[in-house]
Amino acid sequence: MTWLDCLRFDPLAPLLSSAHPAVRSWASRELLPGTAGLPSAPAGAPDEALWDLPIPRRILRRQAADGSWAYPGRRPRARMDYDLLETYRQLGFLVEMFGLTCRHPALAAAAGYVLSHQSAEGDLRGIYGNQVSPNYTAALIGLLSKAGYGDDPRVERAFSWLEASRQDDGGWALPFRTRGRNLDALEEPQTIPGDPAQPFSHLITGVVLRAYASHTRHRKSASAQKAAELLAGRLFEPDAYPDKGRVADWTEFSFPFWMTDLVSALDAISIISPGLRSEKTDQARDWLAAHQEPSGLFTGHLLRDRFHDLQLWFSLAVCRVFARMSS
Template identity: 40%
Template sequence: MKDWLEIFKYDPIPPLIGSKNEAISYFTHRDLLNEKVEPIETLWQLSAAQKILRKQRADGSWKYPGKGKSQETNYDVFHTIKTLRLLVGLYQFNKMHPAIRKAVDSILSFQTAEGDIRGIYGIQYSPNYSSVAIENIIKAGFEEDPRVVKFLDWILSVRQDDGGWAIPLRTARISYKEAITKSKPIQPVKSRPSSHWVTDLVLRALTAHPNYLKSKEAREAGTLLLSRFFKPDKYSDRRDAEYWTKFSYPFFWGDLLSSLNSLSLIGFSKDEPQIKRGLDWFIDRQESNGLWHEKMLMFGNNEIAYLWLSLAVCRVFKRFYTTR
């Protein structure tokens, strides 16, 4: 078998390891080159990480920096979920840090008796963004927390019949404007097709948890994702096929790399035709400097964003080509 780096036309290691971003260089040494590094806590002291921590409020949340347009939307919990994702995804903060414990308690204070996290869509279910929250809460070391298990039990209970997930109000063909006026959450119409981008987000939460990673439900959701590669979504949110190749890192919305990352963790083979197609897309798109310069959402289109994207690409390729 070829070394995973030999798959690429250009060597991505030099620009990653030579990056002035200490976190990217750290993870390149540790994750790609299997070298011994300093304890992860050294990254927590970086100025960029400390800048994020300084904005945390006493209740563990982060204030939404913009102006909210909907009274029904809790923009602060949404922003807190996004901020936790940055701390966990870029610096691998975990529950040993008090700021993370406070953030997790803040987010999970919005957990309902059913198990979902409520407030982003008013009283309506949000399987997508709730899953982003739980994914990062698990990664921070809370996999055995009963609140996490409660959410995972709930998310499995609202699966569509085809093995994936969708936003329930979309499956019921009810507009968001109408849905947020309802007094009760709209139940999913499970006979309708799944949304692949919502499924991608839920699958990330499942694959983050050691007890759900190899589950039947995770594999079925992965199979559904594979059948949708490069196709339009079934619903109006992020419908265009072009969203497959618009990326965010740390992962947020669903995209090709996020999906491949989950599929590699579950144990799908690189020889699966659709996976090969996805991997080939990245091989073909590599720049001569060894990096990937693709459309980035949320992080901006700049060299640091491209470095993080390239690190994530390399992690996926290494996993597919060294563990199969």
């Protein structure tokens, strides 16, 4: 029995026949017999043909000389680094969709810009002003790890900071939230220290785990295994903090992953601990299987995407989860 036998309809046909060459490339490399279950393509063998597609070329034309991308909207919070936020967004498209790596000069420039925001403590600061952000620190170094910067000492410093910033229960949370502060804390010039005795946030822990999953060594750590178990036990539950306080937030999806949802959580869990099964992970897989269309693609509350092909990418992400968790 293979992972395809868990589904009512064949999802490979629409992915492999898609008009989107990047979707076809990832599906053929990761989901065909003999490749299913691999967490990603080998780091040293990117499909460089994808780098010259119209969408990545359009993104790269807007990159600034310092390696960043300019945020296109309003900037209501004076202390927030909106360009770092936009750089994170564009790196997600380039790395997760089109597989750009450190071998591309634009990625090298972007990595330099991102890592210039590293504090003396090791976290990446700016998106939340001077407040500590384990989620954005992890999200950024996770993308850099996927792009081939996993051995960079600055990335290693960021992982060391993440290790030291866990809550006592083994997960992560926003420090200012553990002190009962709201988003007005982002305007504070002084960094608000966290209370490690407060419970973990599944929103923050799910994002941090994506960084651990992206790193071939850190994904095997005891802290990653512990946090994967914590996250698996929180599926379909409201967060301990108000940022993702609705159960419905688990079934609002995006790609590249942004918040923590069922698919992003299972994606990280299935890499870090592929044998981890529980009543809640089975419930999550059943929910996803029930939302497969006769076309073979998966559906759900798909948040608006910039390139209008989110269902293909979402379906590819769901298939990766089924492939890993059934291997």
